Amino acid sequence: MSYKENYLLNKKVKIYQPDNGYHASIDAVFLSALIDNAHPKEQILDIGSGTGAVSLCLAYRFPQCKITGLEIQPYLAELSNLSAKSNNFNNLEYINCDIRHPINNMTYCSYHHVITNPPYSNGYMPSPNLSKALAHDFQQFDLPRWLSFSLKMIRPKGYFYTINRTEALDSILSCLYGKVGDITIIPLYSKEGQPANRILIRARKASHAPTKIMSGFIIHNPDGSYTKACEYILRDGKSLFNF
Secondary structure (H helix, E strand, C coil): CEEEEEECCCCEEEEECCCCCCCCCCCCCHHHHCCCCCCCEEEEEEECCCHHHHHHHHHHHHHCEEEEEECCCCHHHHHHHHHHHHCCCCCCCEEEECCCCCCCCCCCCCEHHHHHHHHEEEECCCCCCCCHHHHEEECCCCCCHHHHHHCEEEEEEEEEEEEEHHHHHHHHHHHHHHCCCEEEEEEEECCCCCCCCCCEEEECCCCCCCCCEECEEEEEECCCCCCCCHHHHHHCCCHHCCC
C-alpha cells in the first residue's frame, strides 16, 4: 500500500497516511486538545489510534510523557511508527493488536490518561474501502465494550477522553455511570446556530465530582473559515481549556 506525507499543527508534526484508505480528520486534533495537562513520566494510552494523529499531537505537546497507541490494522500501526520516527518522537510507540484479546505487557489500571476516537457507526452501511470500514464502523464489537476496555486501562484518579457523534451521548454516559465522575461535556458546533454534531467528553476515574456541560465550541465562521479559537487548536496545539 502506498502512502503520502501530510502535516498536523501547522506543519509542526509530520504524519504518513495511506493514499487510499483511512485519513485522520480534525476530530483527532480536537480530541488531543482535551488533555489540558500531562505531567512528565505520566503514561498516555491512545486506543484505536488509526494513522496516529491524536497521539502524534500529544507527543509534540508532552515530550516527557510515555505514549502508546493501539491499532488493529497492521499497516496503520506500521505507518504510525514511521511517523513517530520521522518526528523524532522517542516517547511514542504504536502496537498492532486487537483489544478484544489479551495484549502482551499491558495491565489494567496502569495509565494516567486514556484517550480514544472509537468507530462512530453501528449498523450503518460500511465503506467499501476495508481500511475506512474498520476505522468507522464497529465490526463484531460495540461502543459499550470499547469503552469498558478503555475504562479498565485507567488508573484510579486517571482521566478518560473521547469524541463521538452527539446521538451516542446517552450510550456513552450509560457506560460511564458509576465508574467515573467529574464528567465534562463539550459540544462541537460546525457553525453558530446549528445543532452540535459531535461531543467531546472528559472524565475522571474514581471521582464523585458532578457532571458539567460547557457552552460548546464553534468550528467555522459564517463564511466557512475556521474561527480564531479553532485556529489556535488546529495550528498551535492549544488545549480546549485555554478558552
